[in-house]
Amino acid sequence: MPLSFPVRTNSQRTTASRTTTTPSKKGTTMSSTRSSRGRARAGVLASIALGSVLLSGCTAANADAATYTYEPGEETVELEFWTAAVEDVNQELVDMFNETRGEELNIHVTANYQGDYVETEQKVNAAALADTLPNMFVDEVGMTERFARATTTLNLEPYMAAAGMDDADFQMGETDNLYVDDEMYAFPHMRSVPVMYVNQDMMRELGLKETGPETFDEFEDYLEAAHDYVGGPAMIFCDYDFWVMEALFYSYGGTAVLNDDETASMYDTEGAIKTVEWIADLEDRDLIKVTGAADVSAFFAAAGSADTAFTFLSSGGIQSILGLAAGNGVDVGVSLIPAGENGQRGVSVGGSNIYLANTGTDQEKAAAFEFMKWTSDTEQAAYSSSRTGYLPVRLSALETDLIKDLMETTPGYAVAAEQITFGKPRPMTKAYSELEDLMTERIHAIYFDDLDASEAMSALAEEVNAVLKR
Known part of the structure; x- marks a missing residue:
């Protein structure tokens, strides 16, 4: 059957809404309508630029944009990436990046497996206190808000705006666990139901x-x-x-x-x-x-x-x-x-997100975002799905030959894609x-x-x- 996913654009606030029905304390039902978040990545960068122009002219505006943009230098930027679950596939992605896009950008990533989601969360929290965070890490989808509130992770909005990137292609079923206060704090890494x-x-x-x-x-x-x-x-x-x-x-x-x-x-x-x-x-x-x-x-x-x-x-x-x-x-x-x-x-909706850690220089943060962007892109999303059983995290990945063939030969993938249309966000309370x-x-x-x-x-x-x- 055709699958339909809500798509939120970066150019306007959508008028669609999502209604959830929750039993009240007396057993009756109450409907609560949540408006779909409007994404405005181009607007984020425009606001940065406008504010800078008003304060100190175009030079400052360009400097703000440059903060979130990676420019390759002569020296290789070394990044550390902490992984959780499916250790082998994450290592394969890192190897592929280092041999292709990383070599082009003079970025090298080292993956270090940390254990399951709970173990990784504990290690991330300890590293935040000790100021020894990796540049990016993978952890469970429900942890987005607690990492953001603790300032362990960074808001991805300005990086996406600088890259001219929006979140429409990520809207594979329920995606609330990517956002905090309507701001995107994580990219989806692997999705499951x-x-x-x-x-x-x-x-x-x-x-x-x-x-x-x-x-x-x-x-x-x-x-x-x-x-x-x-x-x-x-x-x-x-x-x-x-x-x-x-x-x-x-x-x-x-x-x-x-x-x-x-x-x-x-x-x-x-x-x-x-x-x-x-x-x-x-x-x-x-x-x-x-x-x-x-x-x-x-x-x-x-x-x-x-x-x-x-x-x-x-x-x-x-x-x-x-x-x-x-x-x-x-x-x-x-x-x-x-x-x-x-x-x-x-x-x-479960699985994992990839987070940009609040550590390192501006150049290292921008380089880490380049890795995150590549890892979550269409072809890599399709590859990760084909190697595991997790759903691809981009709608465009559903149109790749790899995923089309996979859904033909292993119908369970199509069932999971249908199941996620009934998805709800996991609780994110700390x-x-x-x-x-x-x-x-x-x-x-x-x-x-x-x-x-x-x-x-x-x-x-x-x-x-x-x-x-x-």
């Missing part, structure tokens, strides 16, 4: 649609049939990754984790409570097996097993999960997360990493300690609110 991996062999054996259930009502019926087929739970639900829980709150419960301005929890709403009750009921009926972080290896291994009917997991794992399943002789496909009541769908651990622990206890979901979720809401108010 939760999807449903389906054991198509099992579906055919059961006489069911090989693409799996389309709604959560069908999902329960399919789980019951799969349970009878394998003699036990045919799905492992691993609640260590709260990102998937966010998708279920949106799609099944019709609610978010936090309210729109991220000042209060939504856990004591009807939608949140019924989502957790539903998962607990599936576990009680032996239709799914709920596991935590300690069993994550078994969870990933089961995703490609002949006895697993469904897995909710990142689209970034398309290559690895399908490869694992093929090695086991199992035909696994990729489908949308089922729809909830009245066809409601929603998933948090406390969210802490909250994810807290929320996972408390909700996990509901499943295994036989707690009353309504009481436990209300108590959790109070805990979350206390953290948010600190």
Whole structure:
């Protein structure tokens, strides 16, 4: 099916708006309309120039523009790039840059892998305090605001304006996690969404649609049939990754984790409570097996097993999960997360951004921006996607032969591209990493300690609110 993505231009404020529906505390629904941000990169540079002319003439205006523009010199500019996740692909991109565009511009980049997103965030924060930041780094999409508020990262607007560049081509689904106060503070690096991996062999054996259930009502019926087929739970639900829980709150419960301005929890709403009750009921009926972080290896291994009917997991794992399943002789496909009541769908858009660190000389910052611009450009976006399972971060990448061929040979990519059209931004409050651990622990206890979901979720809401108010 044709995919439609909102496009925001740099020349005018769009009149389109995005409406989100969030359950109120009483279970009714409230609609909040957020106007699409208008981008004005040319206007940013024009404002810089105009202000400078009024103050001290054209020379100052040119100096301001030059601050954000890289000019190659005789000496090579050495840059450090901290990476997180998909270490091999990030290294490949760095090698490609150094051998091509970097050589042209006399820029050399050294990549240093820092671990997962949380580990990288901790190292970035420590480096900011010690004044030892790398020139640019990769980290999770929900961290944009906390890095910007701490002045760890730089506003990209003046660099983009100086380059004559806008953000329209980046509007691949939900992109709020690139911005702080309507200013762009990150480029998208790799994008993913939760999807449903389906054991198509099992579906055919059961006489069911090989693409799996389309709604959560069908999902329960399919789980019951799969349970009878394998003699036990045919799905492992691993609640260590709260990102998937966010998708279920949106799609099944019709609610978010936090309210729109991220000042209060939504856990004591009807939608949140019924989502957790539903998962607990599936576990009680032996239709799914709920596991935590300690069993994550078994969870990933089961995703490609002949006895697993469904897995909710990142689209970034398309290559690895399908490869694992093929090695086991199992035909696994990729489908949308089922729809909830009245066809409601929603998933948090995950993955990583690339950030320009607030360190170094103006020349080094401008050189780092050149690397970021190249890394996120159309051909590199297509390459990264083809090597991983992550979605390309530019609309133009969808038109490359590489991605067209990939969507033809691996339909899971097209499913992920459709899934992202139902995307929501991840919470960006500075406390969210802490909250994810807290929320996972408390909700996990509901499943295994036989707690009353309504009481436990209300108590959790109070805990979350206390953290948010600190």
